[in-house]
Structure formats: structure tokens, C-alpha cells
Amino acid sequence: MDEATVTIFVCVSCRRRLGDADEPFDQPGRDLADALQARVRDGGQTSVTVTPVDCLAVCKRPCTIALAGADKWTYLIGDLDPDSHAEEIVAAALSFAASENGIVPWRERPVSFRKGVIARVPPIVAGNTTGNSVLEAVEP
Amino acid sequence: MDEATVTIFVCVSCRRRLGDADEPFDQPGRDLADALQARVRDGGQTSVTVTPVDCLAVCKRPCTIALAGADKWTYLIGDLDPDSHAEEIVAAALSFAASENGIVPWRERPVSFRKGVIARVPPIVAGNTTGNSVLEAVEP
Numbered sequence: 001m002d003e004a005t006v007t008i009f010v011c012v013s014c015r016r017r018l019g020d021a022d023e024p025f026d027q028p029g030r031d032l033a034d035a036l037q038a039r040v041r042d043g044g045q046t047s048v049t050v051t052p053v054d055c056l057a058v059c060k061r062p063c064t065i066a067l068a069g070a071d072k073w074t075y076l077i078g079d080l081d082p083d084s085h086a087e088e089i090v091a092a093a094l095s096f097a098a099s100e101n102g103i104v105p106w107r108e109r110p111v112s113f114r115k116g117v118i119a120r121v122p123p124i125v126a127g128n129t130t131g132n133s134v135l136e137a138v139e140p
Numbered sequence: 141m142d143e144a145t146v147t148i149f150v151c152v153s154c155r156r157r158l159g160d161a162d163e164p165f166d167q168p169g170r171d172l173a174d175a176l177q178a179r180v181r182d183g184g185q186t187s188v189t190v191t192p193v194d195c196l197a198v199c200k201r202p203c204t205i206a207l208a209g210a211d212k213w214t215y216l217i218g219d220l221d222p223d224s225h226a227e228e229i230v231a232a233a234l235s236f237a238a239s240e241n242g243i244v245p246w247r248e249r250p251v252s253f254r255k256g257v258i259a260r261v262p263p264i265v266a267g268n269t270t271g272n273s274v275l276e277a278v279e280p
Contacts, residue, residue, distance in 0.1 A: 007264055057215075057260040066261045074214065075197075076259045119216045119259050120197040121206045124147055 005047045006069045006097040008036055008089065013055040014062035028082050032063045035086035045090065047097050058118055067093055072102030076118035085112050145187050146209045146237040148176055148229065153195040154202035171222035172203045172229075179230045187237050188230065198258055207233055212242030216258035225252050 012029035033052040040048045058064040061078030068074045075096070080089065088110040095104045101123070106114065152169035173192040180188045198204040201218030208214045215236070220229065228250040235244045241263070246254065 009262060051262070053262055055260075057257050064259070066259075068261060068264045070264065074261055076216075076261065117197050119204070119206075120195075121208060121214055121216065121261070122149060122191070122193055124208045124210065 004069065004097045005049065006067055006072075006093045007049045007051055008093050009051050009053045009056065009066040009068065010036065011054075011056040011058065011062070011064040012052045014059050014064060016062045027062075029063045031082035032065070032080060032086065032089075035082050036089060039086055039090045043090065045094065048090065048093050061116070061118065064118065065089065067096045067102070069097060069102060071123045072096070072099070073123060074121045075102065075113075076120070077113050077116045078118045079116040080112060085110075088112060144209065144237045145189065146207055146212075146233045147189045147191055148233050149191050149193045149196065149206040149208065150176060151194075151196040151198065151202070151204040152192045154199050154204060156202045167202075168222050169203045172205070172220060172226065175222050175226035176229060179226055183230065185230065185234065188233050201256070201258065204258065205229065207236045207242070209237060209242060211263045212236070212239070213263060214261045215242065215253075216260070217253050217256045218258045219256040220252060225250075228252060 010029055010033040012027065012033055014027065014029060015025040016028050017025050030052070033050060036050045040050055056064050056066060056076065058076065058078055063080040063082065064076065064078040065080060066074055066076045092104070092110055092113055095108060096102055150169055150173040152167065152173055154167065154169060155165040156168050157165050170192070173190060176190045180190055196204050196206060196216065198216065198218050203220040203222065204216065204218040205220060206214055206216045232244070232250055232253055235248060236242055
């Protein structure tokens with residue numbers, strides 16, 4: 001039961017513009033959350049939780065997700081597509097869960113993660129317990 | 141000792157372009173971190189920790205900060221200036237610390253926070269303990 005766990009937060013609010021005037025936008029986050037939940041369930045990935053979220057406040061780069069885990073850096077990734085990226089998101093979440101601090105080596109991240117990074121945030125423990133700088137020579 | 145605490149992570153990596161060819165960019169995050177630490181210290185704000193961070197991966201919107209606290213939403217804010225915004229960042233951090241879940245009412249946030257929001261992430265507890273949706277009718 002000491003298995004490292006990861007939560008994939010999936011924004012289900014942001015709108016994606018479409019060319020069709022009858023339906024000017026869709027909200028692809030819901031489809032992405034469904035696709036991820038199906039893959040996690042079918043793959044028996046008990047270390048991964050998929051949680052739909054009402055707005056991650058990124059808005060302009062749907063779909064957006066956040067990978068979060070205890071004592072790990074949190075990563076926000078945008079420009080993701082339900083049809084193209086569900087499989088590599090789950091794989092990246094497993095790499096994230098297996099990593100010591102959430103920082104997966106750059107070369108091991110899928111291209112969608114390298115191009116789509118919105119932001120990252122250190123684990124809160126580091127800040128609150130020491131107040132020292134978080135200055136690591138690591139890849140963003 | 142049950143006082144709610146907040147960490148202000150300050151990115152000290154991102155570069156800001158300058159007009160001067162002799163010095164094409166500066167790194168204003170270091171000045172912002174220093175300004176925030178001075179205000180927190182001088183104000184005796186024991187509930188606020190200022191932690192410089194080597195890259196929050198936002199890059200294009202310096203200065204960038206993240207407000208984080210236990211069981212609260214994390215907020216990433218960009219486009220902040222060391223000279224203009226240090227005072228309101230500390231005030232916003234105190235409002236954040238005093239809030240139940242990190243979501244401060246929109247009207248109570250400084251303009252710099254309303255315009256500069258990069259992203260937000262729910263507290264990890266919600267995702268990992270329930271796996272249910274985080275669907276609240278709240279302002280981003």
C-alpha cells in the first residue's frame with residue numbers, strides 16, 4: 001500500500017473553437033477525462049486517479065491537465081487532445097508516479113508534454129519546512 | 141500554532157527583455173523575492189513563507205509566483221513587477237491564507253492577480269481521497 005500515487009486533474013470547462021458555425025465550440029476536457037478514466041480502469045492502474053475539475057484557469061490551451069502527487073512537483077500541461085494523447089498521458093502519469101520528486105527526465109517525456117507545459121510548482125513541503133530556496137539544476 | 145500558512149514561490153529564472161542592447165534582459169524574480177521577503181519580515185507575517193524557485197516553467201510572463209498552502213487550491217500568477225506589486229502580493233497571500241480553500245472572492249483580488257492568472261490546481265487531497273469530480277460553481 002506504499003505505492004506512489006498520482007492524480008490527473010482534467011479541466012472540463014475550457015472551450016475549443018470549431019469551424020462549424022452551428023456549433024462554434026466544444027468542451028473536449030470531458031472526453032479526455034472519460035478516455036483517461038477508461039484507460040486507467042482497463043489497465044488496472046491503481047496508482048492513478050483521474051479527477052475532472054471545473055476550471056484550471058488556463059482557458060486558452062484546451063485540453064489542460066495537472067499531474068499532482070504527494071511530495072512531488074505539480075505539472076500543468078495544455079494543448080492536449082482526447083483522441084491523440086490519452087495513452088501517453090497515462091504513461092507519463094506512471095513515470096511521474098515512479099519518479100522521486102515528479103521531475104521526469106526531459107527525454108523521457110512525450111512530445112506533447114514538452115511542447116504543452118504551462119507551468120510547474122514545487123511540493124509545498126519544501127517551502128513550508130525550510131523557507132530555503134528551491135534551486136535545483138533540473139530541467140523545467 | 142494552528143495559524144494557516146501560505147508559501148509564495150517566486151520564480152527567479154525567467155528573463156525580461158530590456159530595450160538596452162548592452163543588457164538585453166534582466167531577471168526580475170530575484171528582486172521580487174527580496175522585496176517580498178523584506179515586507180514579510182518587516183510586517184511580522186509569520187504565516188507567510190517566501191521561497192525562491194529555479195523555474196516555474198512559465199517563462200514568457202515574468203515575474204511569476206505561485207501561492208500554495210495545505211488543503212488549498214494553488215494559484216499561479218504572472219506579469220508581476222518587483223516595484224509595483226510586492227505590497228499587494230503579500231496582502232493577497234494573507235487573504236489566501238485566511239480563506240478556507242484558497243479561493244478568494246474575485247472582487248477581493250488585486251487587479252494584478254485578476255489579469256495575471258496563469259493557472260490554478262485543486263488541493264491534492266480532494267483528488268486522491270475521493271476520485272470524485274472537483275466541480276464547484278466558483279470563480280476561477
